[in-house]
Amino acid sequence: MTGYLVVSALLIAIGATGVMIRRNFMIVLMSLEIMINGAGLFLIAMSYYLGNVSGQVMFIFIAAVAASETAVGLAIAVMMYKKKKSIDINDFSILRK
Amino acid sequence: MEGIMFYIISIITVGGGLGVLLSKNPYRAAMWMIFSFFGIAGLFVMLHAQFNAMLQIIVYAGAIAVMIMLVMMIMDRRMLESLERFNPQAYWPALIGLALLADLSFLAYKFKINMSNVGKNLTINGSNTQMIGEILFKHYLLPFEVTAIILLVALIGAVVLTKKDIS
Amino acid sequence: MKVILLFVILTPLIGFLINGIFGKWTKPFAGVIAASALGISFLLGLFPILSVLHGHIVEYTYFTWMPFKEVVIPFGLRVDYVSAIMLFVVTFVSWMIHIYSNGYMAGDKGYARYFSYLNLFVTAMLILVLGNNYLLMFVGWEGVGLASYLLIGFWFEKSTASDAGEKAFVVNRIGDAGFIIGVLYMVYYFGSVTYSNVFPRAEHVLGYGSTAATIIGIALFVGAVGKSAQFPLYIWLTDAMEGPTPVSSLIHAATMVTAGVYMVARSNAIYSLSPVAQEIVATIGAFTAFYAATMAITHKDIKRILAYSTLSQLGYMFIGVGIGAYWTGLFHLMTHAFFKGLLFLAAGAIMHSMRGLLSIDLMGGLRKYMPQTATVMIIASLAISGIPPFAGFFSKDAILGNALEMGHPIIWIVGEITAFMTAFYMFRMVFSVFYGEEKVEGLYHELHTHEAPAVMTIPMWVLAILSIIGGWVGIKMGGHVPIEWFVAHTAPTTEVAHEAHYSEILLMGISVTMGLSGILAAWLIYIKKIITAEKIANMFKPIYTLLANTYYADEFVYCCIVKPFWWVSTNFLWKIVDVIIIDKGMVDGTGWIAGRVGKGLRLFQTGFANNYAYWISLGIILLSSWYLFVKII
Numbered sequence: 001m002t003g004y005l006v007v008s009a010l011l012i013a014i015g016a017t018g019v020m021i022r023r024n025f026m027i028v029l030m031s032l033e034i035m036i037n038g039a040g041l042f043l044i045a046m047s048y049y050l051g052n053v054s055g056q057v058m059f060i061f062i063a064a065v066a067a068s069e070t071a072v073g074l075a076i077a078v079m080m081y082k083k084k085k086s087i088d089i090n091d092f093s094i095l096r097k
Numbered sequence: 098m099e100g101i102m103f104y105i106i107s108i109i110t111v112g113g114g115l116g117v118l119l120s121k122n123p124y125r126a127a128m129w130m131i132f133s134f135f136g137i138a139g140l141f142v143m144l145h146a147q148f149n150a151m152l153q154i155i156v157y158a159g160a161i162a163v164m165i166m167l168v169m170m171i172m173d174r175r176m177l178e179s180l181e182r183f184n185p186q187a188y189w190p191a192l193i194g195l196a197l198l199a200d201l202s203f204l205a206y207k208f209k210i211n212m213s214n215v216g217k218n219l220t221i222n223g224s225n226t227q228m229i230g231e232i233l234f235k236h237y238l239l240p241f242e243v244t245a246i247i248l249l250v251a252l253i254g255a256v257v258l259t260k261k262d263i264s
Numbered sequence: 265m266k267v268i269l270l271f272v273i274l275t276p277l278i279g280f281l282i283n284g285i286f287g288k289w290t291k292p293f294a295g296v297i298a299a300s301a302l303g304i305s306f307l308l309g310l311f312p313i314l315s316v317l318h319g320h321i322v323e324y325t326y327f328t329w330m331p332f333k334e335v336v337i338p339f340g341l342r343v344d345y346v347s348a349i350m351l352f353v354v355t356f357v358s359w360m361i362h363i364y365s366n367g368y369m370a371g372d373k374g375y376a377r378y379f380s381y382l383n384l385f386v387t388a389m390l391i392l393v394l395g396n397n398y399l400l401m402f403v404g405w406e407g408v409g410l411a412s413y414l415l416i417g418f419w420f421e422k423s424t425a426s427d428a429g430e431k432a433f434v435v436n437r438i439g440d441a442g443f444i445i446g447v448l449y450m451v452y453y454f455g456s457v458t459y460s461n462v463f464p465r466a467e468h469v470l471g472y473g474s475t476a477a478t479i480i481g482i483a484l485f486v487g488a489v490g491k492s493a494q495f496p497l498y499i500w501l502t503d504a505m506e507g508p509t510p511v512s513s514l515i516h517a518a519t520m521v522t523a524g525v526y527m528v529a530r531s532n533a534i535y536s537l538s539p540v541a542q543e544i545v546a547t548i549g550a551f552t553a554f555y556a557a558t559m560a561i562t563h564k565d566i567k568r569i570l571a572y573s574t575l576s577q578l579g580y581m582f583i584g585v586g587i588g589a590y591w592t593g594l595f596h597l598m599t600h601a602f603f604k605g606l607l608f609l610a611a612g613a614i615m616h617s618m619r620g621l622l623s624i625d626l627m628g629g630l631r632k633y634m635p636q637t638a639t640v641m642i643i644a645s646l647a648i649s650g651i652p653p654f655a656g657f658f659s660k661d662a663i664l665g666n667a668l669e670m671g672h673p674i675i676w677i678v679g680e681i682t683a684f685m686t687a688f689y690m691f692r693m694v695f696s697v698f699y700g701e702e703k704v705e706g707l708y709h710e711l712h713t714h715e716a717p718a719v720m721t722i723p724m725w726v727l728a729i730l731s732i733i734g735g736w737v738g739i740k741m742g743g744h745v746p747i748e749w750f751v752a753h754t755a756p757t758t759e760v761a762h763e764a765h766y767s768e769i770l771l772m773g774i775s776v777t778m779g780l781s782g783i784l785a786a787w788l789i790y791i792k793k794i795i796t797a798e799k800i801a802n803m804f805k806p807i808y809t810l811l812a813n814t815y816y817a818d819e820f821v822y823c824c825i826v827k828p829f830w831w832v833s834t835n836f837l838w839k840i841v842d843v844i845i846i847d848k849g850m851v852d853g854t855g856w857i858a859g860r861v862g863k864g865l866r867l868f869q870t871g872f873a874n875n876y877a878y879w880i881s882l883g884i885i886l887l888s889s890w891y892l893f894v895k896i897i
Contacts, residue, residue: 001212004140005205007107011133012201014114016884017194019877021187024180026123026169028873030130033161034114037137040153048144051214053228057237059149060229063156064244068251070161074168075255081172088180089873184874193881200888207892 004045011038025080025087029073036066103143110136121182127166134158145219148226266324268311269341272355273390275305280383287376295366298379302362302386306355312343313352321345321754323396323460330399335455342396342459345754349594350393350526353601354519358386360723361514364609367719368510368616378418378508385411389519393526398447398457401527405443405491408520409436415515416507428503435500439490446483449476463533472537481534481541485548488524492578495552499817501575505567509612512567517574518605522597525581529590532755542586542758546667549582550675555815557685561692562801562811565622566611569693573648574604576682580663583675588758589666591751595738596663599655602734603647606727610641613716613724614697624696626707631698633713636721638698640728645694647731649687650779652772655735661775662738662745665768670760680778687782695790 011034018031040059047055077087084091113133120126134157141150169177184190221227233241279301283294290297312322325340343351362382369378388407395401409432417429447457453469453476454462470477488494493501504516515521528535528545535542556575563569577600584593614630614637615622631638647654650661660683668676702708715721737747748757788794801808810816 001210002205002208003103003107004144005208006202007110007140009198009201009205010111011114011137013194013198014111014118016197016877016881017191018118020190020194020874020881021183022118023182023184024123024126024177026165026177027117027126029165030117030123030126033130033157034117034133037134037153037157040149041137041140044141044144044146044149046210047146048219049210049212049215051217051219053219053225053232054236056146056149056219056225056229057233059146060152060233061237061240061244063152064248067156067161068247070164071251071255072258074164075258077168078171078259085173086176086180087172090184093872190874190878190881193878193885197881197885200885200892204888204892 001045001049004041008038008042008045011035011041014038023088023090025077025089025092028089029070029077032073033066033070036062036069099143103140106136106139106143109133110140112136121178123169123177124166127162127169130165131158131162134162145216146225148229265311265315265322266326268308269322269324269343269394270326272305272309272312272351273341273387273394275301275308276383276386276390280380280387283376283380283383287380291376294376294379295362295369298383299359299362299366301383302355302359305386305390306359309351309355313348316343316345316348325396335451335457337397337399337457339400340396340458341394343394345751346526346529346590346594347393349598349751351390353598354386354389354393357518357601357605357727358382358389358514360726361510361518361605361609364513364612364720364723365508365510367717368612369508374418378415381411381414381418382511382514385415385515385520389523392523396459398450398459398462401530402440402443402447405487405523406440408515408523409433409440409491412436412504412515412520415511416504418507418511422506424503425506428500428506432500432504435497436490439487439497442483442486442490444487446480446487449480449483453480459530466533466537470534470537473539474537477534477537478540481531481538482544484527484531484534485524485541485545488527488545488582489548490524491527492521492524492582493575494524494548494578494582495555496817498552498556498575499821502568502571502814505565505571509567509608509615512571513605513608513612516571517608518601521574521578522581522601525578525585525593525597528582528585529594529751529755532585532590532758535585536588536756536758542588544586546583546586546672546675549579549584549586550678551579552576553579553583553682554678554685555579557682557689558811559814560689561685562808564624566614566624566693566697567608567622569624569689570604570607570611573607573686573689576686577604577648579682580660580679583667583679584663587667587670587672587675588760589663589670590755590757591745591748592659592662592666594751594755595735595747596656596659599647599659599731599734602727603644603654603656603731606640606644606724606731607648609720609724609727610637610644613637613720616716616720617711617713619711621711624693626704627697628700628703629698630708630713633708634698634715636715637724640721640724641698642694643728644731645690647735648690649783650683650775651687651783652776653732653736655731655733657775657779658735658738661772662748664775665766665771666757668766668771669764670758671764680774683775683778684782684785687779688786691783691786692790695786699791 015031015033015035015038018034019028022028022031040062043055043058043062047053047059076092080092081087084094110133113129113131113136116129116132117126120129134153138150138153138158141147141153219225219228221231279298282297283290287294315322321342321344323340323342323344325338327339328336329339330337362379365378365382369375372378385408388404388411390404392401392404392408395404413429413433416432417426420426420429450457450462454465456462466477470480490497501516501521505512507516535545553576556572556579560569560572560576563572577596581593581596581600584590584596586593611622613634614627617634618627621627643654647656650657652658660679664676664679664683667679707713716724737750738745789797789800813819
């Protein structure tokens, strides 16, 4: 069990680091996916070890939310690209206004 | 045997993640990401979650990865490849990431649960899909409907964001 | 049979959906679709009725509608001896009125909309009648209320029509609240709302004369008072005449307003346990019968006369079910559906050929122009006046005879006086409309007054025939009255300790005398003119003014209920609660707090996405560390 949890922790940490340090917005999105998958792996592992299928159902919801998040994220990327011809995340600070 | 399989698949998964984190070229990063998704699907199979393994491949490795790739395709290739790899001050956040890793790993190591039900209650008549269906449509019907609304909202939001010309 | 019974309800629903969704395209034949849907529904409905006639109650559960932990509410339909009568009356009269509407509504721009509403109404009414539990009845109860609202306000361009619709809806809400309370009490005591579960256990659970039975009975009766427009919630019914006349006929005379009577008869097991509740039902019924009849005497608008007459006849029905002789109430319900439906249809025919004029002051001598309408109107008026062998005689006599025999002499006296007034005001209307001279010279010529088309007269004749023979099921044959025997299977007459016996011939004689003398009085005043109506009105000026203004009931409601409500709403709820507490305090206050907090937090908002990610990660680290140190180590 610890093995799965460590893999899950690794994925989350890698994803979080990716979100924090990368400048390319597309890769930030990919890192987010990795992070979400880390959380999903944790749920599935717990579902297996606790003998309760609810964790797997939760993963389905997570998949739906991840799909929504990606759709919106990509929409923002396209919009920013149209506007600034760049997807450097530091250029996105204009979203603040 | 299972242990060896676990290590191989884990290395694929984590390696894919590291690939995303480190590669400069976003197309390569996307390939690494798909690699990682397949690894996770393999882990799911080992955890007796066959339905979710298929879901993982179809939704993540299929739909989401293709969507990201498609968006990248409409963008200027040179711009995508010319972006800086890391932020100027990448050391502190990297340290935060390492701290997170250490913290979560330690938590994983210390985590103890009741292990009497391992691998039970995951199937009906040998079918994991049927079990998920039973639970999903009996106990989680309302969240399921709400998820449908979330997807709809995301759809509309994406359309609005890309359609509107902001000046 | 299971499928047939379901399709009795589904056919009008399908008609509603076709006309409601594709109304734009089905407009030329919307009426045909709606009427044939009702025809099919009526014919299908005959199967369960025949089964009941053979002694088999039809009851099917289709699915579990609301599974609660202890209370399971099924979706089931039931045709027993009470609902069989209602099923027949509702589908048949509705069918006739649908056919009639084809002629009456021809050329209206809301033709398809009208028929879709009409089918919706029948669907809801059939759910009300056939449902096998109170909650399903409530669905139908609200459904007919909705259809009634839509149809009263059918010509919504007229503000009076839409206001009348709203009034009906709001007044009905008061009654519905009572109904819900009754049903909730039933759930509390029985843990079930299904008829076949509640009624056999009623005596055991509640006990004879218990407070619980009285509370349930009165609460349900409040619902009936709202829906069946009894005193004091009757005020919506006369305004409801703003709708198209076939609607007044179908909903506000023949079927929907009788739902309350049906409900009381349905709940006979509970009412028989509570003499107090029964007394209240019968008293309110008798009072409404008399009260409404007095108002009908002074009115000049045909439809309003008929509306007050409906109130009065509904009062009779409540006397019938209130004294415990449930069969008499249902019997009068049935005959009333025939003759009152017919009266409204005839009024509609007059309105149709008079271009919407309704005042009896403008008419006179109309018999020559509309001979068929005149004939059916007279048949129906004789029926409502209680002249044998027309239908109304048997049912009204059954109610009054039973009232006397079961120990309610005062109700009997009131009923007989009302019978006299009924005959008087009906024939006042008939004589002033169809007999005598034309009151306005050349009016008919100008309006091209003519007999109604066949599509309207045929349904009227069918109902006229039923208004004659419909009461014959109440003739004593071989020692028992067929309809009493029939209804008593499901709704047995409450047994009273001291049953008085009177000569039936004598009672009948009194009833007939009352009816005939009413007609005679109307004849003397309006044909012979031995004394003009104006003179009588002047003689009793205060009473006349009171009656002509319907006892100032609307004014009373306006100044005693609406005005204070308005005042509280304006001065307290609006100016204090809304403006000061909600707007100033809660809305502006939260905004102010959020603004203050935001000002402080703005320092953290750099706009760089990575910076946000740092904070999120730090948060995760903090949370997991807390978990690690507090919970695990």
